[in-house]
Amino acid sequence: MAFLIRIRELAKSHGQALKVCSDLVNQYKIVPTTEVSIDFTNCNFIYPDYALLLLCTVKYLESLGYVVSGRIYVQQASLPANYLAGMKFFEELKVQLPFSVDKGNDETSVQIQKYTRQNQITVLHSFLGILRKKASMHENVYVSLDYCLNEILDNVLNHSEQNEGWIAAQYFSTLNTIRLIACDYGIGVHKSLSKAFTFTEEEAILKCIEEGVTKGGGQGHGLYATAEFIKLNRGWMSIFSGNKTLSVSENETAVKDIDYWQGTCVHIRINTNVDVDYTSFTSKFYDYKKQVYEDLFGDRE
Known part of the structure; x- marks a missing residue:
């Protein structure tokens, strides 16, 4: 079973980010074999605090013994994805993107x-x-x-x-x-x-x-x-x-x-x-x- 995370929705507010994270945890407790899809479509900006809430939630699930896996939908030109790559978000998630991203010199x-x-x-x-x-x-x-x-x-x-x-x-x-x-x-x-x-x-x-x-x-x-x-x-x-x-x-x-x-x-x-x-x-x-x-x-x- 797939669980879809739209980054543009998660990035709206802390409240929305917390809801997504809480729903993700509950989903794994119900269906331990859940596959996660993270979609960056139509997302133009994200604060690092929202991304860190998601990262910490994944680490929590892993600490409980769940295997968190799935897919990331992102274009190479995605500014939020490039930004989060520079922030080591994907590295901490142990995700390797299928293309090089411009981490820039932030x-x-x-x-x-x-x-x-x-x-x-x-x-x-x-x-x-x-x-x-x-x-x-x-x-x-x-x-x-x-x-x-x-x-x-x-x-x-x-x-x-x-x-x-x-x-x-x-x-x-x-x-x-x-x-x-x-x-x-x-x-x-x-x-x-x-x-x-x-x-x-x-x-x-x-x-x-x-x-x-x-x-x-x-x-x-x-x-x-x-x-x-x-x-x-x-x-x-x-x-x-x-x-x-x-x-x-x-x-x-x-x-x-x-x-x-x-x-x-x-x-x-x-x-x-x-x-x-x-x-x-x-x-x-x-x-x-x-x-x-x-x-x-x-x-x-």
């Missing part, structure tokens, strides 16, 4: 990277180094991103009980914006926090951005700093886990129902030209900016 994207507890710091430094080179951003924004990206990777793995996750990003120079996503297919926020608390699913996803709420391990304060950074930066954060999504912005924090996501996914959009006071959410015991720049350049004095 100076604004950060390729999909797999991270584990063992290479988390290496991936963090590599990722930030690429963004620092490619994106024009205020010093305080870079320092905040350094702190919060470490928090995101730490917490995705901390809530996961899986030893791997994936991350990707894109810098939009005309908008002074970075889109970044990190996701896994672990046990999710609710099950993770249920080991220490009796929260409902909605309470758990709200609590994960509160200071001091943690199940133990990691940095010990959930995604509090990231949420504060997003508010000060006038950006956006979405956390997908289980059947809930938490959206955080300068003006609103809201929870909505979603199609089931089998782990935790954190998506942020930050404004590279909106200054923030990083001291309001980083450590109160030392200057994080000084530490970051000493790590980069040695003592600046």
Whole structure:
């Protein structure tokens, strides 16, 4: 039995991407021999976060023992396919296209990277180094991103009980914006926090951005700093886990129902030209900016 994924439909919104991914998982649970068809027809653009949700779903199915195979319908001139090839999407899927694609020399994207507890710091430094080179951003924004990206990777793995996750990003120079996503297919926020608390699913996803709420391990304060950074930066954060999504912005924090996501996914959009006071959410015991720049350049004095 075939399961058709039209990339133009998946690329419409996070909600649509989550629905496609949830339907794909359910399909394999019903028909384990399902063949997947991925169709790029009439798709002119896709954000890397949508593609990474699909990639992580395939990895989840493979972790359950399913063999995910099928066909990809794509023309050599497809811009989204060429873009995703440059982002290592097909490479991570272990798919070899029947023709060469022009990966170009994209100076604004950060390729999909797999991270584990063992290479988390290496991936963090590599990722930030690429963004620092490619994106024009205020010093305080870079320092905040350094702190919060470490928090995101730490917490995705901390809530996961899986030893791997994936991350990707894109810098939009005309908008002074970075889109970044990190996701896994672990046990999710609710099950993770249920080991220490009796929260409902909605309470758990709200609590994960509160200071001091943690199940133990990691940095010990959930995604509090990231949420504060997003508010000060006038950006956006979405956390997908289980059947809930938490959206955080300068003006609103809201929870909505979603199609089931089998782990935790954190998506942020930050404004590279909106200054923030990083001291309001980083450590109160030392200057994080000084530490970051000493790590980069040695003592600046």
